[in-house]
Amino acid sequence: MAGPKSGAYAIAAVPLLFIGTLLGFVIVGDEDSCVSTVAAGVSVTIDPGSVPQTEIAGYGHEQLVNAAHVIQAGKDEGLTVRDQTIGVMTAMGESSLRNIDYGDWETGGVINPDGSRTTSIGLFQQQDGWGTREERLDPYVTSTKFFQEMIQKVPDRDSLEPTIVAHRTQVNADPYHYERYWAPAVQIVEGLTGAQTGLGGASPAVCGGSLVPGEISAAGWALPNTGPVTSPYGPRIHPIYGTLRFHAGIDLAAGCDAPIWSIQDGVVVGRGFDRGGNGYIKIDHGAGIASRYLHMYDSGMFVNVGDKVTAGQQIGLEGSSGESTGCHLHFEVHINGDTVDPDLFMRQVGVPLG
Template identity: 40%
Template sequence: MAQRNSGVLIVAGLIPALILTLVFSIILLGGSDEDTMCLPGSQQPGVTIDPESVPNTPIAGYEHEQLVNAAHIIQAGKELDLSVRDQTIGVMTAMGESSLRVLDHGDAVGPDSRGLFQQRANGAWGSYEDRMDPFTSATNFFKAMMEIEDRDTLEPTIVAHRTQRNADPYHYTRYWPAAVAVVEGLSGVEGIANGEQPVTSSHYSLGDVKPQTAVVANTVGPMFGIKTVGGYRESAHDPEGHPSGLALDFMTNDIPNGRATADQVAQYLIDHADELGVDYIIWWQQIWSADRADEGWRPMADRGSDTQNHYDHVHVNIKPDATGAAVPGCEPTTGGQVSPEGWAQPAAGPITSGYGMRQDPVTGSFTRLHAGTDFGGGGDGGPIWAAQDGVVTDVYTDSSGGWTIDVDHGGGLMTRYKHMWADGVLVSTGDRVSAGDQIGRVGSSGHSTGPHLHFEVHVDGSPVDPEEFFADIGITLG
């Protein structure tokens, strides 16, 4: 592979390491090898939990009664000799259907739905008594789930959807982090990957926070390389914040370019406030509130120290009724799939930085053109796909040491893929590629603050907005 300087500095934005890496405990989702990243489970035996032994302490915001029901689900899976991943899918599904409660009512869509899994009175799920019994209803759920072809290779939410036939296939994604926490918390299993690596249900020690709070922490923190996130704290002054498990502190004093990173964390929280359930944010002695968003940042009274004035961390309060961010349960399937027009998304989303003028995310000192679109890409090592058929015209490091792949598609059209590690470049100059072919793995080489794909589209030698370009051909990136 040739090495040269491009002479053009492309500023990379912060991109998520998708909370896949967060709660996809290897015990639940398989090894770290790229070919088995989403394959788990049946190789990892199920866990055993005695419902009578469930402690009277919350886990991930779920109380004793709910945890006992989760234990019944786990035991039902064990009786069927299912994997720990299968058991966790069962817990996730019941969270999404009933919040782990045995409900004696349905809803407008299914007025005859009952129990933990909101099973219908259509004969497929047994009698009323069966549907209202946690162990029996879970057993019937698992028996139906076992009929799902290739379930070990599917995202957990898709497995649940194909079993339950929910209207929204991704309805259950938001419950996966809490389900992992509950299964690991009840079983006492810290997890062993291939016999050695410990597993945790979260990147951070958050304490007794609500499920939606944990989702935000584990979604946003890894995106920006945050090492420390504060969660539950009984001594805090705001009763609706830390003491209620509804607040987070993203500490930025222990990472390089902390203020610039914190600016981006705060802006990301604002941009995704509805999705994440943000109530308000405090940063740099200013407050932003979702219900007063039109006012922007408002000054906050001086509280004394840097920490009290939030100069060293971004504080966010989550709404009590928030459901949490919709995050994948495994590697997203949108990228790599080729549209009828012959195009593929270059990487998994979400998009956190678009085309246009912006402040340098590394130095924070000046504004320049960000000539592409940044994708989370599933985090470090996630797949990068060719967006269209073409020929690899160059593989090189730019002036900042960022590995780059250029693909010529003919007719004056070229796409560029940046920030792979050296061993994440999977093609060579002269290679022919097809749309959807994996050509690299996400990295963070060069002018970058975290693992992501920086993707550019060039028409007749000039960069254009990738999102607008793809929109013109009927494809929404991200």
């Protein structure tokens, strides 16, 4: 419960002859090019009455049945598998997927901003304003109410970190409260539906195609992307906030879904969304040198923390997540923890940008 209330390449491919159509989701891809995943914009389904007596990610049968109700409510609202997984994650963070008839007041004496006692119950610990007691204790109905609120409050949710989507929907105290539940939520959704969602970390090659290798210079360096420079390193008027801010990288715009490459061999040390909602990947190249790539969507990040990458390896797709006004790559170079001008650095290694 969360206080008052008002996201490396795969090793093995999954055969296309999957029981996806029986379960109600769409599978794309083939055995040679990528792991089969649920197609973008598609939902998954699971009959709550068919949930087996099993355990997934430490959650038992009763909890998994409740998760199935969340998944089905999301499907019936026409939402994507990412949205459905956010619903499961939120219920995990609120009630541990248990349909409990008490909440924050009873367990911690939590009050609303106006001083009244909280009345949180059910999977999502919803208060009186969400519906009747019976509605809030019905797993399917309460999940539907959550998703309807999410649709209304967070229209830009595809570009936001899952925990931020949940926070904006629930209006809880800590926007990062749900973060630790994302990975087990993905496990539960995939375990119940049999789907490969592509949400659990590293994403495979874009299905229906293959990764595009970058060109590597004689000195072993590669361009991060082929777009022209649209905003240089240094002070500038921020395009969203309209205030003078230091631009810690350089912007390159090759177009939505254009490939992004690692500039050098290295190890992925960061992947996810920062507090501005910017999807990012950070790579440590050794000798104090690191590179950072911003504004990818979750589905457009192809490596995970701990993965070893090579120069010119495609690590993602150009997107517009977070503090962005259009598809582009914000590219940074760090030396001993400090940012430097990426244009100057890349010229020095023989690979000029733009």
